[in-house]
Amino acid sequence: MKTINFEQLQEELYYEKLPNGLSVYILPKNGFNKTYATFTTKYGSIDNHFMPPDKDEFIKVPDGIAHFLEHKLFEKEDGDVFQQFSRQGASANAFTSFTRTAYLFSSTSNVEENLETLLDFVQTPYFTEQTVEKEKGIIAQEIRMYDDNPDWRLYYGIIENLYENHPVKIDIAGTVESISQITKDMLYECYKTFYHPGNMLLFIVGPVEPEKIIARVKNNQAKKSFQQQPEIIRKFPTEKSEAHEKKKVTAMNVNTPKCLFGIKALDPYQKGQEMLKKELSINVLLDMLLGKSSQNYETLYNEGLIDDTFSFDYTQEYGFGFAIIGGDTKAPDLLEKRIRDILLTAAENKIFSDRELERTVKKRIGFFLRALNSPEFIANQFTRYAFNDMNLFDVVPVLGTIKIEDIHQICDEFLNEDRFSAFQIVPKQAN
Amino acid sequence: MAVISENVRDMKGYKLHLINTGKYKTNTLVWKMKAPINAENVTLRALLPYVLQSSSKKYPSTALLRSYLDDLYGAVFYVDLAKKGEYHVISMIIEVANEKFLTDSTPLLKKAVEFLAEILTNPNTDGNAFNRETVEQEKRTLKQRIQSVFDDKMKYSNFRLIEEMCKDEPYALNVHGRIEDVDSITPEALYEYYQQAINEDELDLYIIGDIDEEETASIVDEEFHFQSRTPKKTGTGRVKIGEVQEIQEVQDIRQGKLNIGFRTNILYGEPDYFPLQVLNGIYGGFSHSKLFINVREKNSLAYYAASRLESHKGLMIVMSGIDSKNYQQAVDIIKEQMEAMKKGDFSDEELAQTKAVIKNQLLETMDTARGTIEILYHNVVAGKNISVDEWLTRVDETTKEDIEKAAAKIQLDTIYFLTGAEAGKQ
Incomplete structure (x- = not known):
């Protein structure tokens, strides 16, 4: 594990890249009660046109699928992961942006158990036709909630004005219509492409001992096997430099x-x-x-x-x-x-x-x-x-x-x- | 070791609360002014801090005042208004970098204390009235602020629920005041109210950060001195309720907003208060709670379905965003789940989970300077002295029977539904 010292800020950052490609960063923060950890993939709403690792042609996926996938990772065969985090005194959440999907928890106790739960739930996808259908109703309500929010409409409105082709102009959650096309197979395809440890970063900040934390993470990752994955090929349309609409x-x-x-x-x-x-x-x-x-x-x-x-x-x-x-x-x-x-x-x-x-x-x-x-x-x-x-x-x-x-x-x-x-x-x- | 140690000192006309901790890179000062809320004072109180923060004698324009703050390594200065039970609380907040983390050694905390004193005690007046232009500008902004609640439908529906539910109680007042009263406020009247508030409000100054307590107290003592006072108290705000009110309002929106108000009949610090916290957690406070599971996960009716407490008023508010056609189903589920709470229909696991996350939430809140101050300020509002450690212990000791006892006190009061144009007709 490497350390980087930022003297003026009085912070020391620990870093290691694991054999499977995962980047792990740990920032000890003494005096804090809480530990906060994020497990993030470099995959967001703009990544809708790409070549899956086992294919040789590009595919295009429905708008809102990265966000949909974020929702679905919380559900497992034996119930949802929120329950497990609460049992361990943690609060868990996730968010999808244009370029990232992050899964996170914060807790003031059972930090190592929670960290394993975080790694395990993100690395064990479980999608069925039935659970995918059920989620469509929930996400439709999320989209409607934003439809009624003028600040949200304003923000997307200006981005849509600026960009003609680039997928940044697409609403992160998609539309009720676009998410209706999502199937479990599409989710697995996106998952396989973007959730390889080599495309992900784990960050832990809180009152932790870096050596203990890294040992736990390494041990967890060593138990799982990942195939070597070539670099992800994403495709973006050309975009003019002028604003699309004035x-x-x-x-x-x-x-x-x-x-x-x-x-x-x-x-x-x-x-x-x-x-x-x-x-x-x-x-x-x-x-x-x-x-x-x-x-x-x-x-x-x-x-x-x-x-x-x-x-x-x-x-x-x-x-x-x-x-x-x-x-x-x-x-x-x-x-x-x-x-x-x-x-x-x-x-x-x-x-x-x-x-x-x-x-x-x-x-x-x-x-x-x-x-x-x-x-x-x-x-x-x-x-x-x-x-x-x-x-x-x-x-x-x-x-x-x-x-x-x-x-x-x-x-x-x-x-x-x-x-x-x-x-x-x-x-x-x-x- | 205690979770936090708060050193409280009686000063001239106010209390100083010092919290010494090494975990931040900034120091935070929060000045609080509290008075019973009523229709006559609320609009004045909503305008006053915004006029004070825009200029002073020494910094007669916003650009000058803000340039000075920028020079103090971007000291952040803002005001905030809150209702705590039947009280109106004005907060003025300054966060300033701790020079320890800079290559420059300007004493920033001292400068921040002096700045706050300048804002509070040396306003931009002619001795009789506030600067006329400033008051006019801030009146305009205030009107916009009052109206803006209409534009955020989640806030609006919550505001309307409270307005209907607490119709004849001061608590129904908007914290930002009454729009019909703004125009008539004169710079003279506002100045008069300023003097009254400074002389009569309950005043508290919180300073949290890596500070030397004695030195800080002496700087503060030099800058702030007011006449002594006995702060005014309000009643408990408890009311008897009759039949459940059901109110529907139609607007051109995509998603219905359902807000349901219960009277808990339990206030902060009372014996049933900690069981009530656990009850709220099992019922709707978290993503493992009954409302989340039953409204969202099992029935796909909503994206959010949650409950929260108004600790100083004795309310529990449920909120959810649903399709208008699902109104009755959602209301039925929310009522059924409250019945389940009253019957003690929850598992040991739900109880244990909820205690764990409440403790976690409280400790996490203590990691932010503002969060710590807000938790400690509960005691000032309620006139109690409950430490965070006691809070944690009391949550931990809560039994199923305690929760059923608290649940027995909860009464449904008002169901408010803001619905889309075509819905509501079933």
């Missing part, structure tokens, strides 16, 4: 209109440090332009165009990325225009002081330290970073390398009107 408006049963402004990433194909620096720099730029201490924020707030729901973020994965800016507003068209003007003016004039940059970097460092209080943040973000060949603990040093010139370059490349789009939700007219 604007869309949807009416919903709400009082207050909402507006999200989106910017499509240019050339989202970096990995490692290069990607980390790009992601952080864009967020620093947005913070300087629209953060609570900016003049723009104060003006928009004083004009009544934004309220405390206003937020912004840039996120990138290999193959896609976007910034989203916005929130509730009484005047969505005007807010959209103002954000556009702020961004284009910034791109044109590039008036940023070193003082402003320094303050924003400080702020981001503080936020990062605060996030490190959360075992959930550490495990989930570390995994996301690792799947992109980045290291979460590089955030502070990389923030320190951002220069005004980097910000200028981001302005030139990123703030381009062709890649802007807006999505609004407006109140339905009473009839």
Whole structure:
């Protein structure tokens, strides 16, 4: 087992890659009651077109299948796994994102038993026609719940505007129609392709002894046999660099209109440090332009165009990325225009002081330290970073390398009107 | 060893709660102001903290105030409102990095205490009224905040249940105030209320992190001093209920939202309170609970089906999202499962599982600074002194008989259903 020491942060990370390909990370956190563990596969809603390991042609699977599979792994022949976790005093959960499916538990006792339960249930699929059918009703209700949630609709709305072909535009849960096509055989095919230990990462954070934990994990994995698996071949459609749609408006049963402004990433194909620096720099730029201490924020707030729901973020994965800016507003068209003007003016004039940059970097460092209080943040973000060949603990040093010139370059490349789009939700007219 | 040690000191007009722990990379300060909630004060209380947080004498604009916080390594500062039983609680929260983890050695905790004192005691006023523009902006935002509950249908249906169920009780008030009262609030009236709240509210300051207790207490003592007071108390909020109310409301939505309110007739800290916690856990608190198993897993009616307690008001709320056509079936299952609880129809395994996860949940909550403070603050609200260790022991000691005794007190009060346009007609 290797150790990596992050002195300033006073953290020590343990790492080992097991013979079956599984990457295991352990971060001891003394003083905490809880241990939090995630077992994550690099497989999400965008991976809908791929070559299964035992076939020589590509297959396409229904929208929402990764999320469906996540639900179904909890059910076993002798009941559902939640029961076992509760007996062991743990709370378990899972989530599916565009690029990952994570299974997790947290517990303050029986940590090693819970860890084995986590590994075993994810590595023992059990799907039958009957249980697959039963799940369709439950997931249909999950989809309906999101259908009624305007913030969720807004978020997917802007992504659909930005992307024409890339599967990031597909709702993670799929549609009631698409999930109705899912069969147990399709689930097994996806499982075989994406749940090999070589495509997975186990992260454990909490008051644990790393040596004991790794021994338990190794022992558990040694009992199971996995065939060597070649690299997974996924297929993605080509995507233009401009935004697909410039604007869309949807009416919903709400009082207050909402507006999200989106910017499509240019050339989202970096990995490692290069990607980390790009992601952080864009967020620093947005913070300087629209953060609570900016003049723009104060003006928009004083004009009544934004309220405390206003937020912004840039996120990138290999193959896609976007910034989203916005929130509730009484005047969505005007807010959209103002954000556009702020961004284009910034791109044109590039008036940023070193003082402003320094303050924003400080702020981001503080936020990062605060996030490190959360075992959930550490495990989930570390995994996301690792799947992109980045290291979460590089955030502070990389923030320190951002220069005004980097910000200028981001302005030139990123703030381009062709890649802007807006999505609004407006109140339905009473009839 | 105790799970947590809280050092409580009587200060000038407030209590200081210090919790020393090395597990965080930040220090957290939470200032709490509590008063009985009523129709006259609720809108003023909902507006006040937002006006206070937007500027002060020293930082007369939001941009200046926020720039200062950014310079303190992105100190996070926000306000939060809550109803705890028949009380309205204002919280002002600051989280600041611990300089130990930085290459810079600015004393950030001291600066955060000074900043909080500036916000609370040196507001942006002319001595008679708050800054007029700030008040107008915050009134506008407040109206939006009050209206926004309508847009989130899960929140809305819960809000409507409480509104119907507690019709003639202060608890029915929206924590963000009454929209019809916002316009008439003047900067003078708000300033007057500010002085009243500072002089009469029950005040508590929590500081949690890797701190030197004596040094912290002396910094705080220097910055905060108010006149002494006897905090106002409310009644228990207990009411007698008559027949079960059934209310349906139609809106243009895709999924029906079912919210059911029970009166537990048991408040935080009472002998039946810990059995009630276990009861709620077996019934609907977790993913091994009866509601999850019967509404979701066995009948595929819902994605979520859960119950939770309002500890200081004595309520248990069940919520689920269902197809409107399944309304009666879902209601029947939820009622049947409550009957099962009353008859003691649950296994030793369900009891043991639930105790284990409740203890786990409590200990996990203690891993977050905010969670720890919220748990400790229960004692302030209820005027009790129950340690976390006692809480854990009492959950552990709960027997089947204790749960049946608590269950006997639970009464169904109101069934509220927000349904899609065509449904509801059966």
